Amino acid sequence: xxxxxxxxxxxxxxxxxxxxxxxxxxxxxxxxxxxxxxxxxxxxxxxxxxxxxxxxxxxxxxxxxxxxxxxxxxxxxxxxxxxxxxxxxxxxxxxxxxxxxxxxxxxxxxxxxxxxxxxxxxxxxxxxxxxxxxxxxxxxxxxxxxxxxxxxxxxxxxxxxxxxxxxxxxxxxxxxxxxxxxxxxxxxxxxxxxxxxxxxxxxxxxxxxxxxxxxxxxxxxxxxxxxxxxxxxxxxxxxxxxxxxxxxxxxxxxxxxxxxxxxxxxxxxxxxxxxxxxxxxxxxxxxxxxxxxxxxxxxxxxxxxxxxxxxxxxxxxxxxxxxxxxxxxxxxxxxxxxxxx
Amino acid sequence: xxxxxxxxxxxxxxxxxxxxxxxxxxxxxxxxxxxxxxxxxxxxxxxxxxxxxxxxxxxxxxxxxxxxxxxxxxxxxxxxxxxxxxxxxxxxxxxxxxxxxxxxxxxxxxxxxxxxxxxxxxxxxxxxxxxxxxxxxxxxxxxxxxxxxxxxxxxxxxxxxxxxxxxxxxxxxxxxxxxxxxxxxxxxxxxxxxxxxxxxxxxxxxxxxxxxxxxxxxxxxxxxxxxxxxxxxxxxxxxxxxxxxxxxxxxxxxxxxxxxxxxxxxxxxxxxxxxxxxxxxxxxxxxxxxxxxxxxxxxxxxxxxxxxxxxxxxxxxxxxxxxxxxxxxxxxxxxxxxxxxxxxxxxxxxxxxxxxxxxxxxxxxxxxxxxxxxxxxxxxxxxxxxxxxxxxxxxxxxxxxxxxxxxxxxxxxxxxxxxxxxxxxxxxxxxxxxxxxxxxxxxxxxxxxxxxxxxxxxxxxxxxxxxxxxxxxxxxxxxxxxx
Numbered sequence: 001x002x003x004x005x006x007x008x009x010x011x012x013x014x015x016x017x018x019x020x021x022x023x024x025x026x027x028x029x030x031x032x033x034x035x036x037x038x039x040x041x042x043x044x045x046x047x048x049x050x051x052x053x054x055x056x057x058x059x060x061x062x063x064x065x066x067x068x069x070x071x072x073x074x075x076x077x078x079x080x081x082x083x084x085x086x087x088x089x090x091x092x093x094x095x096x097x098x099x100x101x102x103x104x105x106x107x108x109x110x111x112x113x114x115x116x117x118x119x120x121x122x123x124x125x126x127x128x129x130x131x132x133x134x135x136x137x138x139x140x141x142x143x144x145x146x147x148x149x150x151x152x153x154x155x156x157x158x159x160x161x162x163x164x165x166x167x168x169x170x171x172x173x174x175x176x177x178x179x180x181x182x183x184x185x186x187x188x189x190x191x192x193x194x195x196x197x198x199x200x201x202x203x204x205x206x207x208x209x210x211x212x213x214x215x216x217x218x219x220x221x222x223x224x225x226x227x228x229x230x231x232x233x234x235x236x237x238x239x240x241x242x243x244x245x246x247x248x249x250x251x252x253x254x255x256x257x258x259x260x261x262x263x264x265x266x267x268x269x270x271x272x273x274x275x276x277x278x279x280x281x282x283x284x285x286x287x288x289x290x291x292x293x294x295x296x297x298x299x300x301x302x303x304x305x306x307x308x309x310x311x312x313x314x315x316x317x318x319x320x321x322x323x324x325x326x327x328x329x330x331x332x333x334x335x336x337x338x339x340x341x
Numbered sequence: 342x343x344x345x346x347x348x349x350x351x352x353x354x355x356x357x358x359x360x361x362x363x364x365x366x367x368x369x370x371x372x373x374x375x376x377x378x379x380x381x382x383x384x385x386x387x388x389x390x391x392x393x394x395x396x397x398x399x400x401x402x403x404x405x406x407x408x409x410x411x412x413x414x415x416x417x418x419x420x421x422x423x424x425x426x427x428x429x430x431x432x433x434x435x436x437x438x439x440x441x442x443x444x445x446x447x448x449x450x451x452x453x454x455x456x457x458x459x460x461x462x463x464x465x466x467x468x469x470x471x472x473x474x475x476x477x478x479x480x481x482x483x484x485x486x487x488x489x490x491x492x493x494x495x496x497x498x499x500x501x502x503x504x505x506x507x508x509x510x511x512x513x514x515x516x517x518x519x520x521x522x523x524x525x526x527x528x529x530x531x532x533x534x535x536x537x538x539x540x541x542x543x544x545x546x547x548x549x550x551x552x553x554x555x556x557x558x559x560x561x562x563x564x565x566x567x568x569x570x571x572x573x574x575x576x577x578x579x580x581x582x583x584x585x586x587x588x589x590x591x592x593x594x595x596x597x598x599x600x601x602x603x604x605x606x607x608x609x610x611x612x613x614x615x616x617x618x619x620x621x622x623x624x625x626x627x628x629x630x631x632x633x634x635x636x637x638x639x640x641x642x643x644x645x646x647x648x649x650x651x652x653x654x655x656x657x658x659x660x661x662x663x664x665x666x667x668x669x670x671x672x673x674x675x676x677x678x679x680x681x682x683x684x685x686x687x688x689x690x691x692x693x694x695x696x697x698x699x700x701x702x703x704x705x706x707x708x709x710x711x712x713x714x715x716x717x718x719x720x721x722x723x724x725x726x727x728x729x730x731x732x733x734x735x736x737x738x739x740x741x742x743x744x745x746x747x748x749x750x751x752x753x754x755x756x757x758x759x760x761x762x763x764x765x766x767x768x769x770x771x772x773x774x775x776x777x778x779x780x781x782x783x784x785x786x787x788x789x790x791x792x793x794x795x796x797x798x799x800x801x802x803x804x805x806x807x808x809x810x811x812x813x814x815x816x817x818x819x820x821x822x823x824x
Contacts, residue, residue, distance in 0.1 A: 016562050026416040045417035046425045046690035082414065082687060099414065100687055129414075147684075178413070194409070223409055241409065268562030278559060281550035289546040289569050292491075303420075303465065304567035311412070311419045329420035330563040 006234065007339045008247060008323065010261035014038070014064055015332030016268050022066040023267060024331045025054045029132075029226075029314040030324060031088040033109075036062040038324070039094060040333065041086040044073065047100075055080040057096070057111060062322060062335060064266045070111030071096075078105055078113030085132040085179075085314070087141070089156060095141060099129040104143070104158065117158030122148055125160030132180045132226070134188075136203065142188060144177040151180065151190060151205070164205035169195050172207040179226030179238065179314065189235065191224040198227050198237055211235065211252065216242045216298065219254045226314040226326075230338070236323060238312040243298040245315055245325055260302070260309035260327065262334050302329070309334065354658075355780050357764060358773035365389055366771050367661050368650060370824040371618050372396045373441025374674035377742060378749060378771045393650045397479065397643050399440030407437055407684065414685035421465035422564050424458045428693040428703050430468065435673030436682050442646075446478030447471045448669060449617045451703070454489055454521060455711035456498045458704050462558040463565050466494040467704045482610060482640035486522065486597045493545045493568030497555065499709070502548045504541050506578045511537040516709055518600070527605035528585060535582040540593040542577030545569060607635035614645060619655055620663040621715035627654040661774060662823040665718045668699035670824065671727055675734045675816060678770065680742025695730040699723050719822075731816035738809050746770055747808050755796035759787035766811045772820060779818045786814055 016023040028043040037059065044054030052073030059067040073080055082100035089095070092109030103118030118127050129146035136142055140161060141154045150165035151174075165174045179191035186203035196214040198221070201207055212221035222241030229235050233250035249255040264272065272279040287306045302310035310329035317323050323336040356363060365384045369376035373396070376384065384392040395401070405411075411433050412419040417426040418433075438444045451471055458464050473488045489495050490513075496502050499513040514537030518528045545551060546569045553559070554566075582591050585599050600606055611631035612623060619627065630652065631645055638644040649655055666674065672695050676682055682689055696703060700723050706712055719727075735743055746769045750757075753765035763783035767775060787793070793804040815821060 017560055017564055026420065028416055043416045045415060045687075046423065046429060046693075047687040048425060048690050048694070176410075176413075193413070223413070225413075240413075262563070264562060271561050275559075278550075278553050278557075281547075281553050285547040285550040287547075287566070289571075291567075292569050300567065303565075304569055306563055306566050310564075311416065313416070328416050329422075332563055 005249070005340060006232075006255060008256040008258060009337050009339065010258075011322070011335040011337045012064075013262045013265045013268075013332050013334050014060060014062065015040075015265055015327075016271065017331040019044075019051075019054045020056070021069065022058075022060075024058060024333075026328055027058075027313075027326050027331065027333070028083070028328055029085045030316060030326055030333065031086040031094060032316055032318050032324070033059075033088060033092075036318075037067070038062060038333065039086055039088065040326070041083050041096065043080075043083055043328075047073070047081065055083060057086065057094075059111075062318075062324075066267075070107075075101060077116065078107065080105075082129075084130070087133045087135050089135050089139065093156065095133050095135075095156075097130040097133050097143065099131060099146065102127045102130065104130060104133065104141075104154075106156075106158075115158075117154075124163065125152065125154075131178045132191075134180045134182050136182045136188075137184060137186050138203075142180050142182065144174075144180045144190060146176050146178065149174040149176065151177065151188065151201075162205075164201070171210070172199070172201075172205075174199075179224065181226075181228050183229045183233075184231065187229075189227045189229055191227045191237065193223050193225065193240075196221045196223065196241075198224055198235065211237070211248055218257065219246070219248075221246070222298075225312065228315050228317050230317045231319070232340070234338070236315045236317060238315045238325065240312055241298070243302045243309050243312065245309065245312055245323075258309070258325070258336060260307055260312075260325075260334060262307045262327065262330065262332060265332065306330070353777050354774060355777055356774050357767055361385055361389065363661070363773050364656060365392060366773055367656075368392060368396075369441075369771075370674075371445075371655075371664075372650060373445055374435060374670055374677055375824070376771055377678055377745065378769055379745065381771045390651070393647065396442040396650075397647055399443035399479070402439040404440070405434055405438055407433070411685050415687075415689070420564055421468050422560060424464045424702075424705060425690055425693055427458075427464035427468050428696065429689040431471065431703055432669075432673055432676070432689060432692050432696070433682065433685070435669060436676045443475050443478065444673075445618075446642075447474040448667070448703075449614070450474040450478055450485070452617070452706065452711040452714075453613055454495065455706035455709055456494050457706050457708075458702075460555075461494055461497050462555045462560075463494070463497075463568070464704060465565055466497070466568055469567070470494040471704075479643040479646065480641075482606075482635070482642055483597055483601045485642070486517070486600065487594060489521070490517070490540065490543060490593050490597065491570045493570055496543065496545055496570070497551075497568065501540055502544045502552070504537060504543070506541045506576050509534070509537045509541060509578070513537065513540055517596075520709060522600045522609060523603055523605040524609040527603065527609075532584055535584040535591070536596050538578040538580070538582055539584070539591045539596045542573040542575070543593055544571055544573055544576070546571045601640045604632070604636065607632040607640070610640075611635055611645065614649060616714070618646075618649055620660055621665065622663065624654060627652065630654075662820055664824045665715055666822060666824045667712070667714065667718060668696045668701035668723075668727070669703050671699070671822065672696050672730060672734075675731045678742050678746075679734045679737070679740045680745070681734060681737075681740050683741070695726070698726050699730070724822075727822060728817040731821065732813040735812050735816055736809060738805060743809065743812070746812055747805050750808050751795045751804075756792055756794050758792055759784045759790065762787050762790075762793055762807070762811060766808060766815060770812060770815060772815060775818065775820045779820055782818075783811060783814060787811065 055073035102120040106114040131146040149167040152163035175194035178193040197212040225240035226238035235248040245258040247256040314326040321338040501513040504510040634648040749769035794800040
């Protein structure tokens with residue numbers, strides 16, 4: 001996991017399975033706040049009445065402090081149904097896309113609902129499953145419009161500014177795009193999910209380049225869900241279908257492949273301490289057993305080996321060299337560190 | 342295919358299409374979840390025998406093409422941690438699979454080797470077992486039993502993880518003989534004991550930790566962990582055993598080899614297949630025919646199924662509409678017909694709940710004996726649920742399957758009398774055989790409308806609504822509730 005210039009090492013895990021309160025249930029994305037604060041968006045599911053309250057934003061810190069939660073499932077203002085991504089603007093406003101309600105909710109930094117916008121359709125500004133959202137350096141919002149196979153740009157108040165893309169596999173075309181991010185110059189990176197690649201564009205939407213072909217070899221991608229770029233030009237891809245995160249160096253070479261190294265978080269340790277028989281049996285168990293050959297597939301390996309990523313849906317980096325991987329089927333966030341030099 | 346002018350060929354039954362079309366519609370109801378009119382037409386064009394072969398080789402068709410979309414949009418169906426999520430996942434497969442017999446076989450084996458979430462508290466483990474049925478469901482019965490014996494869900498379900506060399510647990514050995522292969526009366530208690538001893542050491546990794554988690558339904562801290570089969574040589578009873586007249590230092594595989602050579606096994610499995618695919622009423626002659634094929638092919642299920650689908654007893658008119666659709670068949674088949682859920686929709690959980698309300702919690706059968714089928718699917722409450730759910734599925738005229746039915750009805754004539762409307766709706770739905778009573782009810786419903794007109798702008802929308810009402814009544818009919 002090293003290159004000449006950077007090393008990526010596992011740090012620790014934040015999270016615990018919880019329907020409410022201190023923990024996550026099928027987290028799908030996170031936004032980073034100031035001072036290590038994390039806003040973890042829980043998709044929850046299925047959408048039965050008794051489970052709607054699982055859909056929420058949990059606020060905690062990277063060093064495992066629990067701050068609180070807001071939001072719930074439903075169709076009213078500020079409620080979530082298929083919440084898909086979360087982004088935080090410099091002024092503290094928080095944006096949440098919803099693929100079922102075809103809208104973007106805006107909240108203040110405390111989680112108070114401000115307004116929403118969006119309607120279903122194929123026309124300019126309309127949505128068909130708005131998947132991911134990114135705040136550009138100029139404060140505008142970029143949204144991957146999943147089943148319309150395009151990228152759209154809006155003001156922070158939801159005014160449509162333009163967009164690009166259509167269904168296809170050529171440069172600049174998309175197939176069910178998911179993750180989206182910008183670098184400091186406003187260049188746009190899109191996880192072109194069903195095309196198994198990441199595409200890069202200028203801020204104006206001109207195609208610049210792409211990473212990945214279909215497959216599970218080094219550098220190949222299988223349904224990439226999320227993309228992030230750090231200040232030095234390293235590109236982080238949540239290689240969802242391959243159950244891993246790949247880090248590409250600025251020269252395009254694979255700098256690291258992360259499979260997941262989760263350990264028990266302090267929240268998990270609290271649970272185990274309260275359940276000593278389970279704690280004892282767990283301590284004696286092999287949590288990385290050999291996976292039965294007939295299930296020797298990335299997903300099945302992740303289902304059987306607890307420390308591995310299972311459904312990594314979002315990857316984010318902060319200015320301190322921390323890499324956050326949302327481990328959706330394991331209800332946690334795995335934290336890595338980038339060490340330069 | 343032309344309408345047969347409502348000519349009754351058997352007392353009280355009206356046929357609306359030629360015999361080949363009727364035969365193929367029957368095949369698609371039994372070997373799958375019913376055909377849309379387009380699917381029936383395609384099958385008629387390629388012929389009955391070719392359609393049977395296509396069904397018998399699901400591996401030649403693409404696997405579920407929206408699997409990635411399901412897992413993307415339903416994060417909970419990626420982890421399959423919860424029972425409702427897992428039931429929804431299976432419904433997606435039933436609705437969207439291009440391998441209908443593969444799904445039907447999975448339902449069959451799931452009913453026979455009934456393994457329930459309720460004891461395991463591990464939905465994905467049961468889903469994994471159904472994948473075993475998909476992989477092997479049309480293969481050799483010996484392979485199915487071997488895979489089943491190594492399946493972690495089954496090992497947990499029938500306590501084989503507690504079956505030790507120095508303390509045998511007979512649960513799996515007993516059910517293997519009684520419910521899974523030979524049937525009661527064809528073996529002795531000593532045979533049960535010998536089978537149990539032969540399967541000692543067939544367990545799962547981390548059995549104690551997984552047992553504690555299951556017993557308290559703990560998915561903490563990070564969700565369920567897939568169970569892995571493990572053979573523990575140090576816990577296997579290698580001593581000599583006598584089983585069904587054979588003596589040796591048997592292990593589980595050798596026990597299975599002996600079981601599949603028993604005529605009782607052939608007859609037992611043939612009877613189960615007949616009951617599931619042919620009729621709720623047993624026919625010893627037909628079952629004997631299938632058992633002979635089982636013996637001739639050393640338990641090749643594909644061959645037995647080919648014999649079944651090509652048999653006279655399957656083709657006989659008395660076999661048609663002789664089975665009550667299970668809730669999963671009814672709900673999944675209706676969604677296929679309506680064209681709903683071709684891309685992931687959150688409402689899949691409602692469909693899964695419909696199946697539950699009708700009395701079939703897939704992945705969570707009530708006992709090791711599975712479900713009581715046939716007329717036991719029907720009681721007053723269930724029937725109302727079945728009719729309401731099927732009608733609701735067909736109500737939305739924007740759904741592609743409903744739209745296709747309406748378009749085909751329209752193509753039958755710009756102006757249709759009540760009799761013609763009933764005929765064209767049934768034809769468009771691939772319902773080529775109904776009782777006179779059902780047909781008369783449809784006509785009676787349409788009689789107050791006098792006629793429906795698709796040719797005038799001011800009546801076209803209303804005419805389409807009339808079609809939607811008619812097809813909702815059709816899915817409430819006796820014939821639609823049967824297969």
